[in-house]
Amino acid sequence: MAQQIIAKIISQKEVKPGCFKMALLAPAIAKAACPGQFLHIRCGSSSDPLLRRPVSIHRIDKSSLEILYNVVGRGTEILSKKKPGGSVDIIGPLGNGFNIYENSGSVKMLVAGGMGVAPLLGLSEELKRHKTKSIVILGAKTKNHILCGKEFKKLGAEVYIATEDGSMGKKGLATDLAREIIHSKRYKWHEMCIYAAGPTGMIKTLCKLMEGCSLESQVSLEERMACGLGACLGCAVDTQAGYKRVCKDGPVFKLCDIICE
Amino acid sequence: MRINTKIKIGNIEMKNPVAVASGTFGYGDEFEGLTDIKSLGAIVTKTITLHARVGNKPPRVTETPAGMLNSIGLENPGVERFLKEKMPSLVKFKIPIIVSIAGESTEEYAEIAKRLDSVREIDGIEINISCPNIQTNELIAQNEILTAEVVKSVKSVTKKTVITKLSPNVTNIVSIAKAAESAGTDAISLINTITAMAVDIKTRESRLGNITGGLSGPAIKPIALHMVWKVYRSVGIPIIGMGGIMDWKDALEFILCGAKAVMVGTANFVNPDAAGEIITGIENYLKSARAQDISGLVGKLRV
Numbered sequence: 081m082a083q084q085i086i087a088k089i090i091s092q093k094e095v096k097p098g099c100f101k102m103a104l105l106a107p108a109i110a111k112a113a114c115p116g117q118f119l120h121i122r123c124g125s126s127s128d129p130l131l132r133r134p135v136s137i138h139r140i141d142k143s144s145l146e147i148l149y150n151v152v153g154r155g156t157e158i159l160s161k162k163k164p165g166g167s168v169d170i171i172g173p174l175g176n177g178f179n180i181y182e183n184s185g186s187v188k189m190l191v192a193g194g195m196g197v198a199p200l201l202g203l204s205e206e207l208k209r210h211k212t213k214s215i216v217i218l219g220a221k222t223k224n225h226i227l228c229g230k231e232f233k234k235l236g237a238e239v240y241i242a243t244e245d246g247s248m249g250k251k252g253l254a255t256d257l258a259r260e261i262i263h264s265k266r267y268k269w270h271e272m273c274i275y276a277a278g279p280t281g282m283i284k285t286l287c288k289l290m291e292g293c294s295l296e297s298q299v300s301l302e303e304r305m306a307c308g309l310g311a312c313l314g315c316a317v318d319t320q321a322g323y324k325r326v327c328k329d330g331p332v333f334k335l336c337d338i339i340c341e
Numbered sequence: 342m343r344i345n346t347k348i349k350i351g352n353i354e355m356k357n358p359v360a361v362a363s364g365t366f367g368y369g370d371e372f373e374g375l376t377d378i379k380s381l382g383a384i385v386t387k388t389i390t391l392h393a394r395v396g397n398k399p400p401r402v403t404e405t406p407a408g409m410l411n412s413i414g415l416e417n418p419g420v421e422r423f424l425k426e427k428m429p430s431l432v433k434f435k436i437p438i439i440v441s442i443a444g445e446s447t448e449e450y451a452e453i454a455k456r457l458d459s460v461r462e463i464d465g466i467e468i469n470i471s472c473p474n475i476q477t478n479e480l481i482a483q484n485e486i487l488t489a490e491v492v493k494s495v496k497s498v499t500k501k502t503v504i505t506k507l508s509p510n511v512t513n514i515v516s517i518a519k520a521a522e523s524a525g526t527d528a529i530s531l532i533n534t535i536t537a538m539a540v541d542i543k544t545r546e547s548r549l550g551n552i553t554g555g556l557s558g559p560a561i562k563p564i565a566l567h568m569v570w571k572v573y574r575s576v577g578i579p580i581i582g583m584g585g586i587m588d589w590k591d592a593l594e595f596i597l598c599g600a601k602a603v604m605v606g607t608a609n610f611v612n613p614d615a616a617g618e619i620i621t622g623i624e625n626y627l628k629s630a631r632a633q634d635i636s637g638l639v640g641k642l643r644v
Contacts, residue, residue: 081374084613122611127559127587128407130611171375171613306402306409306610309375311367313387313416314402323395323416328371 082309083108084171090144091164096224098151099195100160102168107143109172115140115202116177116300116332119147120308122169123155133159134305134327136199136277137173145172148198148227174308175331178203178275178298180210186273186296189215189261190237191286193254193278197227199300200277208235215261216240219254219278223247254278255285262295270294276335287340297335301326344627345634346620348382348601350579351502351527353437353464355382355602358635359592359620362583362606363388363441363467363506364413368427369434375613380620382602383437386427388469390442391449393419398550403539408560408585409607410539412551415443415472420453424460432462439465439504442495443472447487451494458499466501468492468526471508471533473555482508482533485520492524504581507531509561509568518572529572530581530604532565558607559585566598573599573640587615589622599640 090103109119120132133155139146151157162168180188180203188207190200197218204214214237220226221244232239241249242257250257262272276286277300290297303326305315310328317326318339324330346357360383366372369384378384396416403410418426423440431438440463444450450468457463470481470491481487492505505521507514509532518529534555539548547553565584573580582600586592587608595603608615627635 084375129404130407130558130607131404131409132611304400304402304404306411306607307365307367307371307613308610309367309371309613311371311387312365312402312411312610313396313413314411316396316399316401316413316416318399323399 082171082174084169085109086167087170089162089164089166089168092162094160095148096227099148099227100151101138101146101148102159103144103146104168104170105143106145106170106172109170110140110143110145113137113140113145113173114177115206116199117173117175118331119145119170119172120174121159123159129155129158131306132171132308134308136300137202138198139202139205148195150195171308175327176329178332180206180212186271187215187267188212189217189258189272189274191217191254191258191274191276191278193219193282194225196276196278196282196300198277200275201228201231203275204232204235204237213237217242217254217257217261219243219257219282221245253282253285255282255289258286259289274298274335276300283338284340287335287338290335298332299335299338300331301333301338302331342628342631342633344624344632346624346627348636350504350581350602351465353383353439353502355437357382357620357623358596358602359616359623360385360439360581360602360604361609361616362604363469365606365609368431370430372609372613376617378434379436381436381616382620383439383464384431384434385439385441385467385604386423386431387417388415388441388443388472389417389420389423389453390415391420391444391453393417393422400548400550403548405537405539405556406560408556408558410537410549410554410556411534412549412554414551420456428460428462437464438462439467441467441469441506443469447490447494450491451498454495455498458501463501465504466495466499467504467506467530468495469506469533471506473508473510473534473536473553480508480510482517483511485516488517489520489524492521492526496525502527504528504530506533508533509564510536514568515571515575518576522576522578526578528579528581529576530583531572532561532568532584535561535564557585559587561585562591566594569595569600570598570642586619587611589619589626592619592623593626593638596635596638597640597642601636601639
């Protein structure tokens with residue numbers, strides 16, 4: 081069950097320009113959390129900005145959690161100015177995370193577009209604990225935007241990189257690389273399971289890529305939300321079964337359930 | 342000194358004057374573990390319609406300075422599924438249950454109210470005639486005659502306490518409030534959200550899928566207070582005030598302006614325990630002010 085706590089900030093570091101990694105002391109939430117879930121964070125203390133910000137859980141430790149976030153607006157800007165030793169009001173763990181138990185014998189391919197990498201590192205760690213190797217595709221605009229490459233490699237993951245400007249790895253999108261790997265004879269593709277997180281465009285491309293393909297695919301979605309608890313119905317996403325709540329029914333959905341138009 | 346925070350709205354006995362507003366608390370269970378739901382004065386459910394509604398296309402929420410816009414569009418499972426699937430979990434909190442209802446016609450309001458009237462565990466019905474997120478040219482709450490018609494039709498089929506939720510999107514809130522009172526509503530709740538917009542200049546699109554939405558949060562509190570104050574001086578029935586109440590001080594402002602009870606809405610999203618903290622804050626205020634009874638503060642604005 082989710083809890084609201086004032087978590088102590090253990091560390092805060094700008095890992096790339098505008099991208100921060102924050103570690104929070106939150107034993108009970110860490111114990112209950114699984115990869116793909118999120119925290120609902122109150123960035124400021126006044127009524128402007130008003131709403132909490134949903135942020136993916138990046139890594140889960142015994143008593144602490146890490147988040148990886150970009151400064152995109154005033155809320156995250158306030159969050160980025162907080163210092164170690166300070167505290168932050170969080171609710172978590174929220175939502176449904178990745179399901180790694182289905183197709184347990186399959187090859188796990190993790191596709192991250194930009195900040196989509198945030199929930200996937202924790203997933204890769206969890207897969208390693210289950211002695212399952214991950215194939216990781218990291219896509220970003222330029223080499224300066226590639227995140228967590230070293231961390232994934234440390235976990236023994238096979239890492240492939242795609243940059244839009246070709247400054248690192250293959251020139252193109254993460255989904256281009258995913259297509260190439262799926263169509264190559266390197267893996268038994270029908271045994272493959274795909275986990276993805278990234279911008280809407282990437283999810284749409286992945287939808288097309290997977291059309292008519294029976295691969296098990298799970299995607300983590302983002303949507304603006306108010307309560308984060310499933311009450312306000314603000315974060316609706318269109319699925320085969322009608323509108324679902326990203327906060328409560330997701331943020332992880334089966335790709336085949338999402339309506340990508 | 343013993344303090345008394347009990348109040349009565351029609352036949353609804355509330356142990357304190359703080360309820361959670363429709364559409365901001367789901368059906369209760371979403372907030373379990375994050376606040377003591379049993380301590381609330383009452384719970385108002387998300388609005389129920391006769392048939393299920395899918396709601397508006399996303400994005401459905403966006404943030405604005407000191408407020409938020411929503412265009413949910415009354416997504417709900419319909420009255421029968423509500424009674425079957427949501428009522429059991431609501432009942433276990435053992436607090437007054439007020440069911441918010443909306444219809445597409447006077448008859449539909451009456452039909453839903455009639456269905457709810459037979460459910461013993463329901464204490465009150467809030468008639469939502471003021472949701473700005475449904476595709477109609479005019480809200481019922483923007484028209485005195487229609488407001489009175491809906492109130493009369495609901496009152497004629499139920500013995501439960503009827504609360505009419507008014508819209509701030511009107512020229513003269515007092516005339517609408519009076520129309521509802523004359524038609525027999527037991528209480529008035531105000532205000533619903535204010536029709537508003539937000540635009541993304543990069544995409545040149547509205548930030549909401551439905552283009553327009555309803556503004557709530559601290560940004561609307563001064564408007565809501567003014568309307569409560571104006572209506573309080575014009576009607577004799579209880580008023581439930583809401584609009585941007587974030588803490589106990591805000592709640593007391595509404596009570597001093599004439600609200601007998603308050604509803605906490607958007608604050609639930611920011612702090613799931615907001616209503617609980619407001620209840621404690623009001624109790625502490627009464628103690629420190631050496632005031633025995635919350636009712637003694639209603640409408641006591643010094644002018």
